[in-house]
Amino acid sequence: MTGTAPQQTDVEGVDGGVGLTAFLVAAARAIETYRDDSLAQDTYAEHFVRAAPACADWPVRIQRVPEGDGNPLWGRFARYFGLRTRVLDDFLLRSVRTGPRQVVLLGAGLDTRAFRLDWPSGCEVFEVDRAGVLEFKHQVLTDLAATPKVKRVTVPADLRADWVGALTNVGFDPAAPSVWLAEGLLFYLPGPAETYLVDMVDRLTTEGSALAFEAKLEKDLMLYRDSPIYTATREQTGIDLLHLFDKGPRPDSAGDLTAKGWSTSMSTPFDFTRRHGRGPLPEPNDALEGNRWVFAYKSRP
Numbered sequence: 001m002t003g004t005a006p007q008q009t010d011v012e013g014v015d016g017g018v019g020l021t022a023f024l025v026a027a028a029r030a031i032e033t034y035r036d037d038s039l040a041q042d043t044y045a046e047h048f049v050r051a052a053p054a055c056a057d058w059p060v061r062i063q064r065v066p067e068g069d070g071n072p073l074w075g076r077f078a079r080y081f082g083l084r085t086r087v088l089d090d091f092l093l094r095s096v097r098t099g100p101r102q103v104v105l106l107g108a109g110l111d112t113r114a115f116r117l118d119w120p121s122g123c124e125v126f127e128v129d130r131a132g133v134l135e136f137k138h139q140v141l142t143d144l145a146a147t148p149k150v151k152r153v154t155v156p157a158d159l160r161a162d163w164v165g166a167l168t169n170v171g172f173d174p175a176a177p178s179v180w181l182a183e184g185l186l187f188y189l190p191g192p193a194e195t196y197l198v199d200m201v202d203r204l205t206t207e208g209s210a211l212a213f214e215a216k217l218e219k220d221l222m223l224y225r226d227s228p229i230y231t232a233t234r235e236q237t238g239i240d241l242l243h244l245f246d247k248g249p250r251p252d253s254a255g256d257l258t259a260k261g262w263s264t265s266m267s268t269p270f271d272f273t274r275r276h277g278r279g280p281l282p283e284p285n286d287a288l289e290g291n292r293w294v295f296a297y298k299s300r301p
């Protein structure tokens with residue numbers, strides 16, 4: 001045994017290992033929702049945080065954070081998640097307006113887009129995550145009597161294994177166009193699981209389909225171990241993100257998609273901060289420096 005407490009990356013529930021990261025995003029969305037200059041609104045987010053003993057005392061309003069926006073976690077990092085939510089809300093809605101009616105959220109976590117976005121008629125949202133996360137989410141949403149604005153299908157699956165059957169068995173149709181999202185997911189997966197995921201998205205999509213995902217370009221994540229964001233997250237929530245991220249070599253998924261004929265573009269979060277006039281900007285020792293948001297379209301006319 002070593003002296004450091006191991007975090008179990010493999011626990012099934014939402015309240016341990018990688019499942020806890022879903023709460024981090026939920027708390028950030030709650031804070032974003034009630035900002036005066038909010039970029040995205042998710043009124044369900046705070047209920048997830050309050051319902052779980054592991055995080056029930058985390059702040060869900062920036063006013064409850066003593067240093068306010070000066071807090072690297074609940075200020076800058078939470079704003080990052082708010083911006084990411086808004087940018088990917090826009091991506092999904094823009095994409096379904098061009099025709100696809102199937103939306104697949106990979107590593108959906110506590111995402112409530114099925115409940116809060118105004119989808120065109122006939123849309124179906126498939127939420128893929130581990131069973132424990134989806135069960136917790138179901139319980140909270142049921143207690144709130146929340147009603148989805150779209151047909152919603154939950155797909156319990158481990159994205160490190162063969163998840164394709166789980167999706168096609170519940171009605172996903174590979175012959176019809178689809179829109180896919182992997183938000184805050186890929187860096188938790190081993191490289192081969194990411195390669196498999198991208199291969200499967202390519203195999204399960206027709207022309208007119210789209211995919212957005214978040215990637216990290218850093219070759220050595222440990223360089224940022226002492227960055228304000230990671231340090232504050234460790235100290236204020238006990239979540240050691242660097243421990244949870246997969247440390248193996250990363251595939252070049254954007255390049256792989258381009259080689260498969262997809263048209264891809266890559267942006268930094270800071271590009272969107274400038275576009276929206278709010279959000280994080282670069283700073284020294286910045287754990288967000290290598291984050292990229294990739295948008296890929298399959299043979300879009």
Ligand SMILES: C[S@@+](CC[C@H](N)C(=O)[O-])C[C@H]1O[C@@H](n2cnc3c(N)ncnc32)[C@H](O)[C@@H]1O
Pocket residue numbers: 018019021022025026106107108109110111128129130133157158159160182183184185188189
């Ligand atoms: C940081 S959260 C992001 C959740 C959501 N996409 C969002 O942005 O709100 C990461 C999510 O990925 C899920 N996840 C991580 N590894 C997974 C795996 N091997 N199989 C299925 N889901 C996984 C976790 O359970 C968690 O819900």
